[in-house]
Amino acid sequence: MNPNFIKMKNILCDFIEQFVPLTEDEKNVILELDVIKYFKKGTLILKQGKRTSESYFVLKGCIRVYYILDGTEKTTEFFTELEGYTPPCVLSNQPSELYVSCVEDSIIAISKPNMAEEVFKKFPKFETVCRILSEQLIVKSQTNFADFKTSSPEQRYLNLMKERPDLIQRVPQYQLASYLGIKPESLSRMRARIVGKK
């Protein structure tokens, strides 16, 4: 087995063990799942209009969620190491309204509902992990949304510098501007002002 694969699977096991302890048997179940995929920077993992049943869990790299509206890209989310994302179309069973692409070379664990259910049957504690993780993700999503609603664009940028400073380095400025709900030229001015204040 590719040593990088084993490293990634260990990252996945360590992540799960934050929630519940795993036996060697359970770790082997994870190691045997064929879930880890490598993607080059720029790869479109999901296109608008396509159907999928796949959820993504980022082991390494960064993926971006965006819409194309009136010919313009609108970035709504970024997911980096140890963050998971299920596109809405997986649950709605409709064609996707959004795109998912790799901002960097990325290593992603991909799961499907039927695969998850099989694992849950064998090891119910994986369902506990998914339940706890999901509850945390709801709170995170709602908190991010509340922060966005209650902040000015400058506060949003300052908040991002504090909460996810890596994103500012990793992501092109026009995508970051869109993600923060501001125009790229406003973001440039804002950054200059913030750097000037320091």
Added chain:
Amino acid sequence: MNPNFIKMKNILCDFIEQFVPLTEDEKNVILELDVIKYFKKGTLILKQGKRTSESYFVLKGCIRVYYILDGTEKTTEFFTELEGYTPPCVLSNQPSELYVSCVEDSIIAISKPNMAEEVFKKFPKFETVCRILSEQLIVKSQTNFADFKTSSPEQRYLNLMKERPDLIQRVPQYQLASYLGIKPESLSRMRARIVGKK
């Protein structure tokens, strides 16, 4: 037992049965839980600075989540019939940063993590319900956030008219404006314009 109580508990059982079938035993477990509370319109269920371990599931009525920032209320969410909400402070174990109040007289099922865990032990399928429900809520929250980011204020209002028309009737206009991220006077003008177009 209060017949209204039984009605509410049946609503809760019916809701759960959308996800998994329940045996009579399991329904009785739900009926025996002391989870249903009545609140008068205007009641503050959670105050900023307080701690809680309670999650809310609205059986009847409407609750509002808001922050007070620089002396101004900023409404971020409304939850109505068959919608659930866990305040972030439940998971973070910190004092709450936000308020939760009843927009109407409300009947709410209140759960705590230890209570949930006991039920999960007895009936693992409740954990499946919570897992599926949580996965749906993440997608809902992320989709709402994406819609908010990618829409103009007028589109947000039109979207609300389409997706949650009841809220427009049930909620005071200043709360609705804040929820939509617009000034109350802009919302009035927008409503007049939209009605004029019809």
